[in-house]
Amino acid sequence: MASEKTSWQMVDPEAKLFTCQYRVANFISRSNAFPTASGQWVIVSPSAEKLELPGTVIKDVQESETAPCLVLPNAFHFLGYAAWKKKFPRAQGYAPEGALARLARKGCDDLKPLAELKGLLPQGVSVVELPGLRYGETWFRFSHAGERTWVTGDVFFNLKRFSRQPFARLTQKLLGSAPGLKLPATIKYVLIKDRKVFLSCLEKLLREDKPTRLLPLHGEILSDPDLPQKLTVLLRERLGAKF
Numbered sequence: 001m002a003s004e005k006t007s008w009q010m011v012d013p014e015a016k017l018f019t020c021q022y023r024v025a026n027f028i029s030r031s032n033a034f035p036t037a038s039g040q041w042v043i044v045s046p047s048a049e050k051l052e053l054p055g056t057v058i059k060d061v062q063e064s065e066t067a068p069c070l071v072l073p074n075a076f077h078f079l080g081y082a083a084w085k086k087k088f089p090r091a092q093g094y095a096p097e098g099a100l101a102r103l104a105r106k107g108c109d110d111l112k113p114l115a116e117l118k119g120l121l122p123q124g125v126s127v128v129e130l131p132g133l134r135y136g137e138t139w140f141r142f143s144h145a146g147e148r149t150w151v152t153g154d155v156f157f158n159l160k161r162f163s164r165q166p167f168a169r170l171t172q173k174l175l176g177s178a179p180g181l182k183l184p185a186t187i188k189y190v191l192i193k194d195r196k197v198f199l200s201c202l203e204k205l206l207r208e209d210k211p212t213r214l215l216p217l218h219g220e221i222l223s224d225p226d227l228p229q230k231l232t233v234l235l236r237e238r239l240g241a242k243f
């Protein structure tokens with residue numbers, strides 16, 4: 001039976017933002033879902049373990065007959081794509097520019113650039129393609145009822161504890177990706193192409209949004225009024241941010 005976290009859970013009723021967790025090998029990952037302005041579901045980081053839309057939970061959004069928009073947030077979160085396309089053949093995939101070449105080599109060769117999703121988003125939701133990274137990174141920003149939520153990619157982790165599986169635990173220790181709010185070493189040493197451009201974008205987003213809630217692709221949801229300060233400290237410590 002599906003546990004609470006592996007079923008779609010409502011995060012924000014006004015935005016109709018849903019989330020669920022899944023496991024790839026020994027790593028916990030997250031899918032997020034919300035409707036477009038016309039009621040199509042957007043599934044961010046689709047999982048092969050969770051081939052259902054959350055539409056049966058709420059009635060004012062189209063259900064499974066409407067093809068979802070599948071967002072591969074970077075070049076690494078593509079493992080559920082083929083299974084979703086099989087179940088929803090009319091689904092359209094989207095990915096950031098920086099991820100398209102690698103994703104095509106992995107068999108995801110029918111994706112549209114993320115920019116084409118922008119016009120479909122509802123009021124209060126925007127998408128950001130983070131600059132300065134080698135393989136793309138997609139974030140969604142939600143602003144509803146006083147909450148400013150960031151649905152992020154692989155930049156921030158918030159795993160409650162180290163994995164019990166030895167290989168996963170060792171990887172987490174080496175990368176500094178657990179426990180708690182972290183920015184893994186892979187960002188600094190592998191994914192960042194232009195640190196100045198990347199940090200300048202982060203500074204602007206933090207200043208504009210002052211986010212109150214974080215949904216990272218790996219780890220727990222973090223609701224915290226001090227979130228901007230905590231993310232700033234992390235960016236200073238891990239990437240030498242000057243803001």
Ligand SMILES: [Fe+2]
Nearest residue numbers: 076077154217
């Ligand atoms: Fe990831």
